[in-house]
Amino acid sequence: MLLSSCVVWRHVEWDDFRAECPAGDEQLQRLVWERLDDGLAWLVSLGAEPVWEDTENPRTTGKRFDPRALTELLARDVELETSLDPDAGRPLVLATGGFAKRVAQDRGLLLRANPWSDGAGLELGLARGAAVTDGLAEFYGRAMLAPPARISEADFVPLSQLYGRWARVFAEDGTEITPASVSWSENDLAQTIGRQPHGRAWYVLDDGGLAQAQERVDAARVAGGTVVDPAKLSFDTPPGSRVAVHVAAAVTHTIGGLRVDTRARVLDQAGAPLDGLYAAGVDAGGVATGGYASGLAQALVLGLVAAEDLAG
Ligand SMILES: Cc1cc2nc3c(=O)[nH]c(=O)nc-3n(C[C@H](O)[C@H](O)[C@H](O)COP(=O)(O)OP(=O)(O)OC[C@H]3O[C@@H](n4cnc5c(N)ncnc54)[C@H](O)[C@@H]3O)c2cc1C
Numbered sequence: 001m002l003l004s005s006c007v008v009w010r011h012v013e014w015d016d017f018r019a020e021c022p023a024g025d026e027q028l029q030r031l032v033w034e035r036l037d038d039g040l041a042w043l044v045s046l047g048a049e050p051v052w053e054d055t056e057n058p059r060t061t062g063k064r065f066d067p068r069a070l071t072e073l074l075a076r077d078v079e080l081e082t083s084l085d086p087d088a089g090r091p092l093v094l095a096t097g098g099f100a101k102r103v104a105q106d107r108g109l110l111l112r113a114n115p116w117s118d119g120a121g122l123e124l125g126l127a128r129g130a131a132v133t134d135g136l137a138e139f140y141g142r143a144m145l146a147p148p149a150r151i152s153e154a155d156f157v158p159l160s161q162l163y164g165r166w167a168r169v170f171a172e173d174g175t176e177i178t179p180a181s182v183s184w185s186e187n188d189l190a191q192t193i194g195r196q197p198h199g200r201a202w203y204v205l206d207d208g209g210l211a212q213a214q215e216r217v218d219a220a221r222v223a224g225g226t227v228v229d230p231a232k233l234s235f236d237t238p239p240g241s242r243v244a245v246h247v248a249a250a251v252t253h254t255i256g257g258l259r260v261d262t263r264a265r266v267l268d269q270a271g272a273p274l275d276g277l278y279a280a281g282v283d284a285g286g287v288a289t290g291g292y293a294s295g296l297a298q299a300l301v302l303g304l305v306a307a308e309d310l311a312g
Contacts, residue, residue, distance in 0.1 A: 001067060001070070001071055001296060001299065002067050002068065002071045002114075003067070003113065003114060003153050003156055004067055004157075004295075004296065005064070005067075005157050006051075006064055006065045006066065006067040006070060006296065007052070007055055007062060007063075007064040007294070007296070008036070008039075008040060008043075008062045008063055008064070008065065008294060008296040008297050008300060009036075009055050009057075009060040009061060009062030009063075009294045009296075009297060010032065010033050010036045010060065010061060010062060010293070010294065010297055011033070011059060011060055011061075011293070012058070012059060012060060012061050013059075014030075014033055016059055017029055017033055017293065020183070020291040020292065020293070021287070021288045021289060021290050021291035021292070021293050022290045022291065023134065023135065023289040023290035024286055024287050024288055024289040024290060024291070024293075025133070025286040025287065025289075027261075027262050028260070028262065028284075028286055028287050029287060029293075031262045031301060031302075031305065032287060032293070032297050032298055032301045032302075035301045035304070035305070036062065036297045036300065036301055039297075039300040039301050039304055040062065040063050040300075042304065043063075043065070043070070043300070044063075046073060046074075047073060048065055048069070048070055048073055049065070049066075049069065050063040050064060050065060051064045051065055051066055052064035057184065059184065060294075062294065062297065086124055089276075090276070091276040091277075091278070091310055092124075092276060092277055092278065093264070093278040093279070093280055093303070093306045093307075093310075094121035094124060094125060094258070094266070094277070094278065094279040094280070094283045095121070095279070095280045095281045095283055095299070095303065096116075096117055096119075096120045096121035096283055097113070097114065097116075097117035097121075097253065097281060097282055097283065098117050098119070098121075098122070098253050098254035098257055098281070098282035098283055099117060099118055099119030099122055099254050099257075100112075100113040100117050100139065100251045100252065100253050100254055101113070101115060101116070101117055101118040101119075102118050102119050103137065103139050103251050103254055104250075104251040107137075107194065107199065107251075108198060108199060109141070109194055109199040109248070109249050109250060109251050110144055110151075110199070110248050110249065110250035110251070111250065111251055112141070112142055112144060112151075112156050112250035112251060112252045113251065113252055113253060114153075117253075121257075121258070121279060121283035122257060122258060122283065125258040125266050125274075125277065125279065125283075128266075128274055128277055129268045129269070129274060130258050130259065130266045130267065130268060130274060130277070131258075131259040131267055131268055131269045131271075132256065132257065132258060132259060132285060133256045133257060133258075133259050133285030133286035133289065134256060134285075134286070134289060135255050135256035135285065135286070135289040135290070136254070136256035136257075136285070137256070138191075138254070138255040138256055138289065138290075139191075139194075139251045139252065139253065139254050139255060140187055140251075140252045140253050140254075140255060140288065140292050140295065141187060141190035141191065141194060141249050141250055141251050141252055142160045142161070142162065142186070142187075142190050142249075142250050142252060143160070143161040143162075143164055143186065143189065143190050143193055143201075143203070143247040143248070143249060143250070144156075144159060144160065144161060144247065144248055144249075144250040145159060145161065145220055145223060145224075145225035145226070145245070145246070145247065145248070146200050146225070146226060146246040146247055146248040147248070148224065148226075149220070149223050149224045149225040149226070150224065151223070155223065158219060159216075159219060159220065159223055159225075160216075161203065161216065161220065161245065161247045162186055162216070163203070163205075163209070163212055163213035163216055163217075164182055164186050164189045164203055164247075165182040165186060165189070166205065166208065166209035166212045166213060167203035167204060167205050167209055167213075167245075168203075168204045168205075168206075168237070168238060168241070169189070169192070169193070169201050169202070169203060169204070170201060170202045170204060170233075170235065170237070171196045171197070171201055171202075172196065172197065172198070172200055172201065172202070173197075173235070174233075174234065174235025174236070177192055177193075177196065177201065179192055183291075183292070185292045187291070187292040188291075190249045190250070191249070193247060193248070193249040194249035198248075199248055199249040200246065200247065200248045200249075201246075201247055201248075202233065202244050202245065202246055202247070203244065203245045203247055204230050204237045204238070204241045204243075204244045205217070205241070205242055205243050205244075205245075206238070206240040206241055206242055207240065207242055209242075210242050210243060217243060217245060220245055225245060225246065226245070226246035227243060227244070227245050227246075228243070228244050228246075229243070229244070230242070230243065230244045232244075252295075253282045253295050254282055254285070255282075255285065255287075255288050255289055256285040256286070256289065257279065257282060257283050257284050257285030257286070258279040258283055258284055258285060259284075259285065259286065260278070260279050260284040260285075260286075260302070261273060262305065263278075263305050263306070263308075263309040264278045264279060264280055264284065264302045264303075264305045264306035264309065265277070265278055265306075265309065266278060266279050278306040278309070278310075279302070279306075280299060280302035280303040280306050281295065281298060281299035281302060281303065282295050282298065282299070284298070284302055
């Protein structure tokens with residue numbers, strides 16, 4: 001959360017949520033969609049000050065916060081660096097942020113997330129007999145600059161190569177892989193790039209594309225990205241190509257994970273809740289399967305329902 005753009009959002013239309021994340025658990029999706037506005041009001045009641053009162057995307061609604069201010073507010077009463085005995089018999093809410101690190105390593109992709117979320121919550125759940133959802137290899141990702149550019153955590157947002165919808169896309173061997181259409185989040189394009197050898201590709205822009213992407217391309221150059229004249233590539237590009245940017249798929253967070261119910265209780269293989277074990281955030285799987293939805297909304301709503309269940 002600290003590294004994020006901190007836009008906590010949902011789709012405006014329920015049908016859009018279902019259409020964009022078609023393989024997700026409908027009940028969990030309904031929970032997030034219906035409870036998010038209350039969750040946001042709760043954050044504001046705690047003193048969180050929105051930076052945006054709504055998103056800038058007509059398909060979505062929500063609020064944007066300053067990630068550091070929100071993290072500090074929510075961590076105010078958290079005791080850090082205390083040791084935890086997960087077997088002490090007390091209820092436990094897993095919220096270790098999924099296993100992006102592991103997926104990035106296994107698939108040879110870049111990591112666009114904190115370097116600690118490597119599946120500790122998943123492992124603990126599995127050891128207690130938890131079931132997992134489909135889509136364990138699925139991730140929400142972005143195209144970033146391919147090495148040798150080095151991207152610091154502070155550059156995860158500004159150096160996202162979020163203009164692939166205006167580019168022709170080529171694998172490193174010159175095969176064109178431009179999709180017929182690209183979603184607004186470009187998560188689908190990141191998946192396509194992630195399936196190429198080394199998870200890399202070239203974005204090739206003409207004048208029209210460059211007009212949309214100029215600022216980001218300039219920033220890519222400054223950051224040491226490989227930004228070249230398309231004539232210098234080892235394959236032919238379409239007439240009118242003006243610039244080529246070497247990009248790589250990066251993993252932001254996992255989509256699959258522990259199976260939970262609408263009270264965030266972790267379920268076993270038979271669908272029964274495991275005693276005292278909850279999962280919130282992207283440790284829980286199955287909300288955005290097949291697409292992309294707000295991980296922060298999932299974290300907020302599942303965290304709240306887990307707390308309500310524990311209090312109730
Ligand atoms: C650059 C970037 C931009 C993003 N922008 C947005 C956005 O605008 N909107 C949106 O909805 N989502 C966004 N996301 C995704 C969003 O940040 C995540 O989906 C969300 O933070 C998931 O919440 P979480 O609580 O599950 O995990 P996290 O917020 O990742 O928190 C998990 C925490 O657990 C810690 N941890 C890991 N393992 C252990 C362990 N074994 N023991 C103790 N602690 C552990 C981690 O260090 C981390 O602090 C963005 C992410 C990134 C990286």
